[in-house]
Every structure is written in C-alpha cells, then in structure tokens.
Amino acid sequence: MANNEYDAIVVGSGISGGWAAKELTEKGLKVLMLERGKNIEHITDYKNAHKERWDFPHRDMPTQQMKEDFPVLKRGYPLNESTYGMWASDKDSPYVEDKKYNWFRSHNVGGRSLLWGRQSYRLNVEDFLANKKEGIAVDWPIRYQDLAPWYDYTERFAGISGSKDGLDVLPDGQFQPPMDLTCVEKDVAKRIQKSFGGARHLIPGRTSNMTQAKPEEGRTACQYRSKCWHGCPFGAYFSTQSSTLPAAMKTGNLTLRPFSIVKEVLYDKDKKRATGVMVIDAETNETIEYKSKIIFLNASSFNSTWILMNSATDIWQGGLGSSSGELGHNVMDHHFRVGASATVEGYEDKYTFGRRPSGYYIPRFRNWGSDKRDYLRGFGYQGGSGRSGWQRNVAEMKLGADLKNAISEPGSWNIGMTAFGEILPDHSNRIYLNHQVKDKWGLPVLAMDVELKENDFKMRKDMQQDAIDMFEAAGLKNVSGFDNDYAPGQGIHEMGTARMGRDPKTSVLNGYNQVWDAKNVFVTDGACMTSASCVNPSLTYMALTARAADFAVQELNRRNL
Amino acid sequence: MERRDLLKMIAAATSTGFVCRFASAYDIRPPVELKDTGFSNADVALLNEVGETIIPRTNTPGAKDANVGAAMAVIVADCYTDTQKSIFKAGMKALNGRSQTEYKTEFTAMSSENKLALLTELDAEAKQHINEQKGKGEDKQPHYFTLFKQLVLFTFFTSEKGANEVLRHVSIPGKYDGEYPYKKGDRAWYR
Numbered sequence: 001m002a003n004n005e006y007d008a009i010v011v012g013s014g015i016s017g018g019w020a021a022k023e024l025t026e027k028g029l030k031v032l033m034l035e036r037g038k039n040i041e042h043i044t045d046y047k048n049a050h051k052e053r054w055d056f057p058h059r060d061m062p063t064q065q066m067k068e069d070f071p072v073l074k075r076g077y078p079l080n081e082s083t084y085g086m087w088a089s090d091k092d093s094p095y096v097e098d099k100k101y102n103w104f105r106s107h108n109v110g111g112r113s114l115l116w117g118r119q120s121y122r123l124n125v126e127d128f129l130a131n132k133k134e135g136i137a138v139d140w141p142i143r144y145q146d147l148a149p150w151y152d153y154t155e156r157f158a159g160i161s162g163s164k165d166g167l168d169v170l171p172d173g174q175f176q177p178p179m180d181l182t183c184v185e186k187d188v189a190k191r192i193q194k195s196f197g198g199a200r201h202l203i204p205g206r207t208s209n210m211t212q213a214k215p216e217e218g219r220t221a222c223q224y225r226s227k228c229w230h231g232c233p234f235g236a237y238f239s240t241q242s243s244t245l246p247a248a249m250k251t252g253n254l255t256l257r258p259f260s261i262v263k264e265v266l267y268d269k270d271k272k273r274a275t276g277v278m279v280i281d282a283e284t285n286e287t288i289e290y291k292s293k294i295i296f297l298n299a300s301s302f303n304s305t306w307i308l309m310n311s312a313t314d315i316w317q318g319g320l321g322s323s324s325g326e327l328g329h330n331v332m333d334h335h336f337r338v339g340a341s342a343t344v345e346g347y348e349d350k351y352t353f354g355r356r357p358s359g360y361y362i363p364r365f366r367n368w369g370s371d372k373r374d375y376l377r378g379f380g381y382q383g384g385s386g387r388s389g390w391q392r393n394v395a396e397m398k399l400g401a402d403l404k405n406a407i408s409e410p411g412s413w414n415i416g417m418t419a420f421g422e423i424l425p426d427h428s429n430r431i432y433l434n435h436q437v438k439d440k441w442g443l444p445v446l447a448m449d450v451e452l453k454e455n456d457f458k459m460r461k462d463m464q465q466d467a468i469d470m471f472e473a474a475g476l477k478n479v480s481g482f483d484n485d486y487a488p489g490q491g492i493h494e495m496g497t498a499r500m501g502r503d504p505k506t507s508v509l510n511g512y513n514q515v516w517d518a519k520n521v522f523v524t525d526g527a528c529m530t531s532a533s534c535v536n537p538s539l540t541y542m543a544l545t546a547r548a549a550d551f552a553v554q555e556l557n558r559r560n561l
Numbered sequence: 562m563e564r565r566d567l568l569k570m571i572a573a574a575t576s577t578g579f580v581c582r583f584a585s586a587y588d589i590r591p592p593v594e595l596k597d598t599g600f601s602n603a604d605v606a607l608l609n610e611v612g613e614t615i616i617p618r619t620n621t622p623g624a625k626d627a628n629v630g631a632a633m634a635v636i637v638a639d640c641y642t643d644t645q646k647s648i649f650k651a652g653m654k655a656l657n658g659r660s661q662t663e664y665k666t667e668f669t670a671m672s673s674e675n676k677l678a679l680l681t682e683l684d685a686e687a688k689q690h691i692n693e694q695k696g697k698g699e700d701k702q703p704h705y706f707t708l709f710k711q712l713v714l715f716t717f718f719t720s721e722k723g724a725n726e727v728l729r730h731v732s733i734p735g736k737y738d739g740e741y742p743y744k745k746g747d748r749a750w751y752r
Contacts, residue, residue: 350740354734400617410750
C-alpha cells in the first residue's frame with residue numbers, strides 16, 4: 001500500500017487536469033495523475049498529423065458503420081476519420097437522455113485539450129457580478145480581480161495570440177501578436193464600428209494557437225495548416241501534451257496512470273476529509289486504492305460531478321457535496337448555431353495565404369452599458385470569411401472543361417458568423433445518476449435533464465437579427481440569417497453541477513474550489529462555474545486551477561489540509 | 562517485484578516523470594479494397610468515364626487521372642445510406658440503358674462528344690428533378706446524376722492530383738496573409 005501514496009491525486013488529464021498536475025508538481029508535490037483512457041504521446045502518437053484528405057480511405061468522411069458506432073457523436077461535426085479513436089465510445093460509456101443532450105467526450109490522456117476550439121477569452125468584471133445584481137442563482141465567491149493575475153499567468157504559459165482592444169467587456173491579457181484579419185473582415189470591422197456608434201467591435205479571435213515560438217518549451221509558432229485536431233507536431237496550440245504535461249514531467253514528481261477510472265473519492269467521516277480515491281483499471285477491471293493528502297477533480301464537468309455523486313454515499317445519499325442540494329444542478333452550456341452569412345462584392349484582387357485556425361470575434365454588446373433587452377445577459381459572435389471554392393453552386397455552368405476551369409478558381413468572398421449565448425444557471429437543469437443503466441464497467445451512468453428556457457429563446461432572436469443587421473449595415477449582399485437549432489451540450493462547453501459559492505447551504509464549492517464537505521477535495525474544471533458568461537470557458541478553468549493549486553499548497557504548508 | 566514497483570523504481574532512477582502504460586490513439590483506418598465495395602473494375606471504369614466527362618483532362622489532369630471511380634466506389638459502399646446506395650447503383654444501370662437506347666452502345670464506348678451530350682441531358686433532368694422535389698419534406702430523393710456529379714467533384718478536388726495539380730496546395734504554409742494578392746486565372750487553394 002505504501003507505494004500507492006502520493007501528496008496529491010489529479011483526476012483527469014485534460015485542460016484543467018494538466019494545469020493542476022503542472023502547478024502541484026512544480027511546487028514540489030508528488031502527484032499521481034489518473035486518466036480513464038489511453039495514453040497519447042506528444043507528436044509520436046499524432047499518426048495523422050501530416051495526412052491529407054486523400055490519405056484517408058473515405059477522404060475523412062464518416063462511414064455508416066462509424067455513425068452506428070457513435071450514435072451521439074454523429075450528431076455533431078467531430079465524427080471523421082482523422083480523429084477516429086479520439087472521441088469516447090458512446091457504446092462503452094452510455095448516458096440517458098431524459099431530454100436530448102449532446103455529450104461529446106474524449107477519454108484519452110490530454111482529453112479534449114487535443115480537440116478543443118482553442119478560442120481563449122477572459123470573463124469580465126460584470127460576469128462575476130451579474131448573478132448578484134440580477135438575483136440569479138447565487139453570487140460568485142470571487143471577483144474578476146481575484147482571477148486577473150491567474151489569467152496573466154496562464155495566458156503567458158499557454159501562449160494565447162490576440163489583439164489588445166481596451167474593451168471592458170472583453171479584458172485584455174498577456175497576448176502574443178494576433179493572427180491577421182482578412183481584408184474583408186478589416187473593412188467590415190470599420191463599417192460596423194461606424195454604423196453602431198462605436199459600440200460593436202470586430203476583432204481577431206483570441207486563440208491558443210501561438211504566433212510566436214516558445215523554444216524553451218519546445219513549441220513552434222503556428223504553421224497555418226489548420227490541422228489542429230490531427231495533433232500538432234509543432235506544439236503550436238495549447239494542449240496538455242504540448243504544454244502542461246511536459247512541464248509536470250520535467251519536475252520528476254509526476255506519475256501518470258492511464259486506463260484508470262476513478263469510481264469514488266474515499267472519505268473519512270471522522271476527519272471530514274478525503275483520504276484518496278478508488279480506481280477501476282479500465283483494462284483489467286482490477287480495483288485499486290490510491291491515497292493522498294489532496295485531490296483535484298478535473299474529470300470534465302459532468303464526470304467530476306459523477307465522481308462526487310458516487311462518493312461518501314453512506315453519509316450523504318446524494319454523494320459528497322450533495323448536502324447543498326445543488327450537486328448535479330445548474331447545468332450550463334453556450335447555445336449557438338444561429339447567426340448570418342453574406343456575400344461580399346469586390347476584393348477580387350485579394351485572396352488569403354495559409355489556413356488560419358481561428359477567425360474573428362465580436363464581443364458581447366447586448367445588455368451592456370446602456371443597452372437593455374427583454375432578456376438577461378448576452379452573446380458574442382465567432383466568424384470567418386474567405387473566397388468560395390469548388391464546392392460553390394455553379395448550377396448554370398456546363399459540364400466539362402468550362403466547369404472545371406471555373407471552379408478551379410476562387411469564387412466571391414463570403415462572410416459568416418455564429419453567436420454563442422450565455423445560458424443562465426437554473427436549478428431545474430440537472431444531471432443525476434441512473435442506476436438502471438450501467439456502463440461497460442458496471443457503473444451507473446448519468447441522466448441528462450437539461451433544456452433551453454425562455455431567456456435563451458428570446459436571446460436567440462437577437463442573435464440572428466443582430467447578425468443580419470450588422471452585415472446589412474456593412475453593405476454586404478445576400479445577407480441571410482440562420483437558426484440551425486441547438487440541443488444542450490452541442491457547444492461542448494458543459495458547465496456547472498458543482499458550483500462555487502459563498503454558502504455551503506447553496507453551493508458545492510467555496511471560493512477556492514474546495515468542496516465544502518471535504519476541504520482537501522478541489523474541483524476546478526467546468527463543474528465549478530457559478531455562471532457561464534458568453535465567452536469560451538477553457539481559459540477560465542486554467543486560471544481557476546492555477547489559483548486553487550497555489551492555495552492548496554499554501555494550505556498544506558500551513559497544515560490546514 | 563510488482564510491475565508497478567519496477568516502474569516506480571525506473572522513474573526514481575531517471576528522476577523524471579513516467580507513464581505507466583502505452584497504447585494507440587488516432588486509430589489508423591484500414592484501406593478499403595475494391596472487392597469489399599461490391600463494385601467491379603467495370604463499374605470503376607464507368608464511373609471514371611462519367612468523371613472524365615464532367616472534369617476532363619485539359620492542360621491539367623482530369624477525373625480519370627485522379628481515378629475518381631475507385632474513390633467513388635469506396636464512398637458509396639461505406640458512407641452512403643442504403644437509399645442513396647440503391648439510387649446510385651440504379652443510376653449506373655439507367656445510364657447504360659440510356660446510352661443503349663439513344664446511342665446503341667455502352668456509355669464507356671461512346672465518343673467524348675456524345676458522352677458530354679448525354680450527361681448534359683441528365684444534368685438538366687437532375688436540375689428539373691430538384692425543382693420538382695422542392696417542398697417535399699422527408700420523402701425527398703436525389704436524382705442519380707446529382708449524386709454522380711457531387712461525388713465526382715468531391716473525389717476529384719480532394720484527390721492528390723486535384724489538390725496539387727489543378728488547385729494549389731501548400732501543406733505547411735508557415736504564415737498567414739489575409740490580403741494576399743490575386744489575379745484572374747490564379748488557381749484556388751485546396752482546403
């Protein structure tokens with residue numbers, strides 16, 4: 001048993017787990033990082049890294065067999081040949097949909113850090129105040145100022161490119177130079193700025209794709225291949241593998257154990273603290289106990305909560321953290337797939353070079369400053385532009401050489417954007433354990449009971465109309481709005497279910513992400529979010545994790561944990 | 562000594578972190594043989610002729626150079642729904658039926674001019690079909706020539722020859738320029 005003792009256990013190896021491992025090992029702790037899936041070695045395991053479409057048997061398209069094997073994944077864009085094996089098996093790890101819920105998971109070392117959208121934005125001052133001001137859910141136990149130095153710290157290390165725009169709604173950070181906007185985007189930005197009295201801004205996307213190398217970390221700047229999801233052999237975007245894992249490994253303090261499904265946190269009711277975790281080996285089904293002084297749950301929002309629900313059930317029927325009545329509740333995501341597209345006249349002497357793995361961003365402007373709507377909160381837009389290719393409709397063109405020549409040249413410029421809207425924390429949006437359905441390892445699965453509410457539907461109208469209005473104001477042609485429908489989870493920004501708060505009666509975690517009922521257990525992934533903001537959340541998980549890890553080590557040194 | 566203890570010792574000795582076990586990720590999808598597609602060499606030849614009529618060799622390679630027929634067979638066999646598959650296969654029969662009726666020969670044996678004339682006819686019929694199907698909800702079924710044409714374009718422009726010799730492709734651009742100069746006649750980037 002002695003060999004199974006560590007200073008800290010980190011459950012999960014994705015974006016937040018990688019940060020926890022890095023911070024804790026660098027501060028001298030012996031850390032065991034547990035990952036339920038298989039290992040993926042940086043670069044050497046990116047077997048498709050240099051492949052092109054023609055190198056895949058079906059040109060990277062999903063087969064009918066793949067659709068059958070991945071009934072959930074096929075609902076979204078990620079089912080393809082280049083990332084085959086990277087997404088969790090819907091069959092091995094099922095869940096129950098009381099209401100339709102799209103849960104896209106990756107059970108591998110690195111988790112979804114290898115498969116994320118890489119857009120990296122800070123929450124703003126108001127994001128941390130909105131719940132309190134509006135009487136929604138509970139107040140965040142922290143303010144922007146508490147997190148700002150940790151945003152600085154994580155941005156510098158992760159490598160975020162972006163422009164400094166001086167906007168309160170989207171605080172600036174420690175950025176590398178931004179990726180270029182297209183000539184069309186630059187002009188549309190100017191026209192939007194002018195048409196809306198300087199209240200709306202089109203800026204380069206802030207992304208964890210680096211524009212400057214970090215030779216000290218063996219990372220190269222982005223090569224503009226736009227093959228991020230194949231795994232980047234240049235280490236140009238932030239992933240566990242490219243960034244936090246090598247740093248943690250370098251300390252000599254990290255042990256990484258793949259194929260380790262954490263079944264529960266072990267809890268000592270007399271000392272009111274966790275003593276370790278129970279692991280099921282995913283390959284052998286062997287059960288193993290690991291002990292530690294502190295535990296970081298970074299298993300992804302819902303799986304961290306799943307672990308809590310399965311822990312200390314002899315004391316609390318609903319599991320560790322359920323004494324608040326909020327464990328599993330307040331599920332959030334970003335609702336999207338609504339926006340507009342347009343064609344752009346002119347710019348025929350301009351094109352693009354390179355494949356930019358990012359786009360432009362329009363920060364929130366609704367319910368901001370003096371703007372007031374009939375709903376709460378707001379949304380931001382992500383978009384891109386470019387000249388159309390062979391896929392464009394040339395129905396009038398005759399078959400043969402004419403058609404071939406025509407579509408071998410670029411067509412007109414197009415621009416499009418989709419809005420990402422904030423979903424309010426609502427107690428009735430919840431996940432819970434379904435004991436009737438079991439996964440491959442005989443463990444109970446989650447049931448999803450989540451839906452959009454009135455606030456979201458009202459917001460979606462603006463999300464479409466504002467996009468149309470901006471493109472029309474910019475003088476674009478064929479402006480057409482779209483609402484391609486959305487099911488919760490589709491944003492792959494699942495948040496909440498173990499929220500931070502100021503009162504153990506109404507929240508699962510305190511202001512340092514400690515479980516109120518077991519102070520040596522920290523949850524620093526998306527589960528901890530008290531509200532969702534409308535910006536992509538991963539950067540905030542990084543900052544929260546680094547902050548909590550710093551606090552945890554201080555508390556250990558003070559012998560408080 | 563337990564295996565894990567051994568690993569721990571190695572880790573301590575090298576004073577670096579370690580990973581307990583290794584396995585594969587980014588699973589390589591196996592190539593598909595023609596015999597597993599249900600299509601024959603003759604079918605592939607027919608699809609290549611259809612492809613070449615739509616995207617002929619000019620001063621750059623055409624559909625046959627890119628062997629679109631083989632790629633089409635694999636995609637139809639594995640990626641199409643059963644309905645799409647039967648429309649596609651019936652379409653291949655129908656095409657030869659038309660060439661027999663109208664030109665008294667198999668499609669592959671026709672002259673390039675006649676092939677183009679026949680496919681142009683079918684292209685018009687397919688467009689007509691799309692108009693007729695407008696408003697039909699779930700019952701909407703594509704015309705076989707629409708499937709042919711879409712798949713020829715897709716397999717051609719995602720082929721190595723199509724990307725590199727007809728379009729332009731730089732596998733590692735190394736930089737990004739959002740207002741790169743363009744003059745009429747410059748080829749589109751493959752992407």
